[in-house]
Amino acid sequence: xxxxxxxxxxxxxxxxxxxxxxxxxxxxxxxxxxxxxxxxxxxxxxxxxxxxxxxxxxxxxxxxxxxxxxxxxxxxxxxxxxxxxxxxxxxxxxxxxxxxxxxxxxxxxxxxxxxxxxxxxxxxxxxxxxxxxxxxxxxxxxxxxxxxxxxxxxxxxxxxxxxxx
Amino acid sequence: xxxxxxxxxxxxxxxxxxxxxxxxxxxxxxxxxxxxxxxxxxxxxxxxxxxxxxxxxxxxxxxxxxxxxxxxxxxxxxxxxxxxxxxxxxxxxxxxxxxxxxxxxxxxxxxxxxxxxxxxxxxxxxxxxxxxxxxxxxxxxxxxxxxxxxxxxxxxxxxxxxxxx
Numbered sequence: 219x220x221x222x223x224x225x226x227x228x229x230x231x232x233x234x235x236x237x238x239x240x241x242x243x244x245x246x247x248x249x250x251x252x253x254x255x256x257x258x259x260x261x262x263x264x265x266x267x268x269x270x271x272x273x274x275x276x277x278x279x280x281x282x283x284x285x286x287x288x289x290x291x292x293x294x295x296x297x298x299x300x301x302x303x304x305x306x307x308x309x310x311x312x313x314x315x316x317x318x319x320x321x322x323x324x325x326x327x328x329x330x331x332x333x334x335x336x337x338x339x340x341x342x343x344x345x346x347x348x349x350x351x352x353x354x355x356x357x358x359x360x361x362x363x364x365x366x367x368x369x370x371x372x373x374x375x376x377x378x379x380x381x382x383x
Numbered sequence: 384x385x386x387x388x389x390x391x392x393x394x395x396x397x398x399x400x401x402x403x404x405x406x407x408x409x410x411x412x413x414x415x416x417x418x419x420x421x422x423x424x425x426x427x428x429x430x431x432x433x434x435x436x437x438x439x440x441x442x443x444x445x446x447x448x449x450x451x452x453x454x455x456x457x458x459x460x461x462x463x464x465x466x467x468x469x470x471x472x473x474x475x476x477x478x479x480x481x482x483x484x485x486x487x488x489x490x491x492x493x494x495x496x497x498x499x500x501x502x503x504x505x506x507x508x509x510x511x512x513x514x515x516x517x518x519x520x521x522x523x524x525x526x527x528x529x530x531x532x533x534x535x536x537x538x539x540x541x542x543x544x545x546x547x548x
Contacts, residue, residue: 272458
């Protein structure tokens with residue numbers, strides 16, 4: 219089994235960003251994810267679908283995990299890496315635990331709703347039957363910018379300061 | 384809006400048990416759930432489908448929440464009560480938070496995998512954007528017996544002691 223490198227995560231984050239951008243076009247919160255196999259090849263990916271599908275679990279991470287499990291015919295996604303543009307919420311951290319992935323890679327930190335930022339260290343809880351690695355902040359600038367732009371547009375306050383001329 | 388009583392929860396737990404029994408017949412871990420509207424009427428219900436559908440998120444709670452949101456055309460399940468035969472795991476507690484339910488009612492406690500039993504008090508975390516009530520231990524005997532029987536059968540160790548004659 220090849221060991222994935224930081225460059226592999228950066229490349230995959232670029233792909234996850236494409237799913238996030240597609241979500242934004244569908245008026246969803248622009249979060250995207252993709253799942254890599256042990257060789258770093260993308261199995262599948264998705265963007266948020268919460269509003270369009272009326273699904274409380276319609277987060278990019280969960281859609282990607284479910285899609286991959288269906289494709290592989292197995293809910294155990296061992297040796298897989300989930301790459302997502304925003305730090306996962308508690309529900310998605312739970313889903314990552316349930317699907318037994320090897321590594322989680324995320325982009326922007328979410329201080330208000332991110333499981334890790336709130337102190338829910340699900341991935342290293344030894345009382346649970348599976349643990350996994352976490353790498354945060356990959357392409358942090360690009361991933362957080364996409365979200366900030368989306369919410370600024372939603373609020374109608376596109377007030378970037380012009381550089382002084 | 385009518386206030387549901389303990390008897391309503393007991394009745395609904397009986398219904399959730401039927402979904403759990405159907406899951407057992409399909410060789411799934413026998414856990415069942417149903418969702419009640421503010422009047423105590425069942426919107427929908429489901430049993431576990433993790434193995435048969437190859438879905439890491441195929442827990443009774445998540446299937447029920449997703450089905451209800453689809454039926455109602457809204458992912459916000461405010462004023463709804465989720466009734467489930469076993470204490471939810473972290474993923475499902477997250478999904479309950481995400482779907483903004485009013486109350487969670489569960490049967491048996493799960494000391495190994497239950498979010499509350501492990502100290503993850505998601506439902507009363509004021510840092511999150513939604514809180515909900517929890518009532519545990521409803522029909523505890525019936526709900527835990529169904530699970531014990533299932534796992535005893537799986538292990539092939541059906542060694543109930545005969546009463547002394």
